[in-house]
Amino acid sequence: MPTGAPNVYDAEPIPEAARAEIERLLSSGDLFRYTAAADAPVALLEAEFAALMGTRYALAVSSCSAALFLALKALDLPKGAKVLIPAFTFAAVPSSVVHAECEPVLVEVGENYRVNMADFAAKLPGAGAVMISHMRGHTSDMDAIMALCDAAGIPVIEDAAHSLGTVWGGRNIGTIGKVGCFSFQSYKMLNAGEGGIMITDDPEIAARAIIMSGAYETNWKKHPGLSNSCAHWQNKLPLYNLRMQNLSAAVIRPQLPLVAERVEKGRANHDHVAARLNTSAHLEVPEPLGPEVRAPDSIQFNLVGGWTDEQALGFQAGTKARGVAVQVFGLSDGNARAFWNWQFLGDQPDLPQTRAMLMRACDVRLPTRLTEAELAYIADAIIDAATEVRG
Numbered sequence: 001m002p003t004g005a006p007n008v009y010d011a012e013p014i015p016e017a018a019r020a021e022i023e024r025l026l027s028s029g030d031l032f033r034y035t036a037a038a039d040a041p042v043a044l045l046e047a048e049f050a051a052l053m054g055t056r057y058a059l060a061v062s063s064c065s066a067a068l069f070l071a072l073k074a075l076d077l078p079k080g081a082k083v084l085i086p087a088f089t090f091a092a093v094p095s096s097v098v099h100a101e102c103e104p105v106l107v108e109v110g111e112n113y114r115v116n117m118a119d120f121a122a123k124l125p126g127a128g129a130v131m132i133s134h135m136r137g138h139t140s141d142m143d144a145i146m147a148l149c150d151a152a153g154i155p156v157i158e159d160a161a162h163s164l165g166t167v168w169g170g171r172n173i174g175t176i177g178k179v180g181c182f183s184f185q186s187y188k189m190l191n192a193g194e195g196g197i198m199i200t201d202d203p204e205i206a207a208r209a210i211i212m213s214g215a216y217e218t219n220w221k222k223h224p225g226l227s228n229s230c231a232h233w234q235n236k237l238p239l240y241n242l243r244m245q246n247l248s249a250a251v252i253r254p255q256l257p258l259v260a261e262r263v264e265k266g267r268a269n270h271d272h273v274a275a276r277l278n279t280s281a282h283l284e285v286p287e288p289l290g291p292e293v294r295a296p297d298s299i300q301f302n303l304v305g306g307w308t309d310e311q312a313l314g315f316q317a318g319t320k321a322r323g324v325a326v327q328v329f330g331l332s333d334g335n336a337r338a339f340w341n342w343q344f345l346g347d348q349p350d351l352p353q354t355r356a357m358l359m360r361a362c363d364v365r366l367p368t369r370l371t372e373a374e375l376a377y378i379a380d381a382i383i384d385a386a387t388e389v390r391g
């Protein structure tokens, strides 16, 4: 790597405050969330996360993918129900739909990374549910989506895996639909290696998800405020055992008070780099929709003004040579965010608009710990690589 190139690869370090609790758990062996009579780290995390988001219920699980799967199962959709998802998302999203024995319907996404509302409206009739991925925090028009879905009585699940801290029209992302799901995988705002959480205000959905996550026998009694609903569903639903264990919660909890600071720093980093990239005639950072205030830990931008695939590949290589490995979503090998790589879905209609976007949309991480000098290095490396190819 060239000298001066910042490390954008590593995740955020875990706060020192986590160590004492981890040591306590290791000494006692109390790793299972339902062993302690009360105040298990996972239960405390759920209470704290629900309070942070302003929702009634939270259920911590093994991953965001598990949360998305449980959310679909908790909606009790008929087998084979159609679930609309954006065609620009992570492979885990169509996978969760397949896992829940539903049928994903891919919706076009525009060059601003947001759902194409005309295509959404055209595909909505007859859908059993909608799962909206706020990819990298980019928020589609949630007002329009909710208006159409509410009118049709279709529930919305928000895949907010990578959007913790984003706000839409003054509301926390993940609290707008019926269910919101977040990830604690290392590259998300809160780093536990693996983990996820779902939030909802609906006691029936919460109770069903709790039982199916693996609250067997009467373990659901350790989830506050849901006794009637949980007692009703006990033994009537399968147990998928997707629980979170206490060590993960012990890693996450000390990071919760840092969210606000990480959001602010991430936003400043992003806007600083975005302003510089937008000075280049070859690059464009799309504008967010009006109501969105994002919490980014990465930046996405488009190669604009008629790039060929060969030029885009040359640019990708040029950034790598400068130590800032930019990925063009559709031109990096086997990218899990390019819908044509989701071969497990079988034959799908083409999505020309999303395809065109993915072939010119670039992605680079901007961890919140970066300094101003490192951000300047990244912006210059990207602009230089673009200028080298395009003159």
Ligand SMILES: *Cc1c(COP(=O)(O)O)cnc(C)c1O
Pocket: 062, 063, 064, 065, 066, 089, 090, 092, 093, 133, 134, 135, 136, 159, 160, 161, 162, 182, 183, 184, 185, 195, 196
């Ligand atoms: C990371 C991510 C997921 C998957 O989260 P896991 O916790 O790894 O299962 C799903 N959707 C989006 C948009 C993501 O960024």
